[in-house]
Amino acid sequence: xxxxxxxxxxxxxxxxxxxxxxxxxxxxxxxxxxxxxxxxxxxxxxxxxxxxxxxxxxxxxxxxxxxxxxxxxxxxxxxxxxxxxxxxxxxxxxxxxxxxxxxxxxxxxxxxxxxxxxxxxxxxxxxxxxxxxxxxxxxxxxxxxxxxxxxxxxxxxxxxxxxxxxxxxxx
Amino acid sequence: xxxxxxxxxxxxxxxxxxxxxxxxxxxxxxxxxxxxxxxxxxxxxxxxxxxxxxxxxxxxxxxxxxxxxxxxxxxxxxxxxxxxxxxxxxxxxxxxxxxxxxxxxxxxxxxxxxxxxxxxxxxxxxxxxxxxxxxxxxxxxxxxxxxxxxxxxxxxxxxxxxxxxxxxxxx
Numbered sequence: 461x462x463x464x465x466x467x468x469x470x471x472x473x474x475x476x477x478x479x480x481x482x483x484x485x486x487x488x489x490x491x492x493x494x495x496x497x498x499x500x501x502x503x504x505x506x507x508x509x510x511x512x513x514x515x516x517x518x519x520x521x522x523x524x525x526x527x528x529x530x531x532x533x534x535x536x537x538x539x540x541x542x543x544x545x546x547x548x549x550x551x552x553x554x555x556x557x558x559x560x561x562x563x564x565x566x567x568x569x570x571x572x573x574x575x576x577x578x579x580x581x582x583x584x585x586x587x588x589x590x591x592x593x594x595x596x597x598x599x600x601x602x603x604x605x606x607x608x609x610x611x612x613x614x615x616x617x618x619x620x621x622x623x624x625x626x627x628x629x630x631x
Numbered sequence: 632x633x634x635x636x637x638x639x640x641x642x643x644x645x646x647x648x649x650x651x652x653x654x655x656x657x658x659x660x661x662x663x664x665x666x667x668x669x670x671x672x673x674x675x676x677x678x679x680x681x682x683x684x685x686x687x688x689x690x691x692x693x694x695x696x697x698x699x700x701x702x703x704x705x706x707x708x709x710x711x712x713x714x715x716x717x718x719x720x721x722x723x724x725x726x727x728x729x730x731x732x733x734x735x736x737x738x739x740x741x742x743x744x745x746x747x748x749x750x751x752x753x754x755x756x757x758x759x760x761x762x763x764x765x766x767x768x769x770x771x772x773x774x775x776x777x778x779x780x781x782x783x784x785x786x787x788x789x790x791x792x793x794x795x796x797x798x799x800x801x802x
Contacts, residue, residue, distance in 0.1 A: 553772070
């Protein structure tokens with residue numbers, strides 16, 4: 461799929477067929493994620509690939525917006541590794557770019573997915589830390605629910621001219 | 632350009648030819664940025680398109696890592712609009728996804744660019760607020776320097792198996 465087409469047609473997908481996502485595809489998604497730019501190229505990310513049925517089904521009990529995990533074959537928890545970041549506090553931006561790469565790659569490969577928010581909501585952070593046994597300093601940022609789509613949402617044009625300013629605000 | 636190719640071959644570009652970026656291309660970049668997912672679809676972003684020579688040349692005086700703005704025809708300051716966000720504090724993540732979309736679109740269109748960090752460094756935030764006359768609550772997150780590339784950095788494989796965990800940390 462052409463890059464611009466992927467960017468312009470990607471929508472959140474929340475319903476999935478029962479078909480599993482094969483390992484080669486999971487690897488491609490993670491390669492795409494890790495290819496993101498990061499401040500000082502620190503690559504401050506860690507990925508928990510969740511494909512155990514019981515592990516997926518338990519997630520909505522502590523992260524209610526991840527309810528779609530119950531019907532999905534795959535989840536990816538994207539975490540910031542804040543244990544050694546001499547360059548500063550850019551890990552949220554870096555990991556968000558990685559998430560966007562992963563979602564675009566999924567769409568281009570015929571999968572669908574939805575980004576459910578974790579950080580900075582403390583109850584969801586605590587839930588994923590416990591569920592995935594994360595060490596101190598590895599902070600769950602976002603949880604992606606992924607699979608083969610059982611719905612194809614229509615593209616939605618989001619361009620808004622009023623969000624664009626030339627050289628300065630109000631100029 | 633195929634989506635996966637764009638993701639895997641995009642690198643930061645810091646040197647540019649003198650050729651300007653035409654308005655239709657700038658519009659495509661902004662469309663790509665605004666197509667990003669956002670928490671509760673709040674789309675909490677604002678874009679300052681900077682193409683005035685003097686305005687670009689002044690930026691490194693308050694944001695030293697944006698030194699490449701002096702040789703570039705175009706900059707885009709991506710800001711979070713935090714003035715009305717009932718859903719919570721996800722604007723950094725949302726705007727970072729928008730930035731990644733814009734950088735991938737630039738690469739796919741034959742341009743190059745580099746993401747220079749602004750937020751959360753207060754001196755750079757203050758500098759851009761003053762330079763672009765941003766209103767209270769519009770927070771500069773990242774400044775993108777863009778143009779037609781005068782260098783083509785070789786792709787860099789960044790996949791690291793040690794960043795991947797199955798179902799739980801150490802599992």
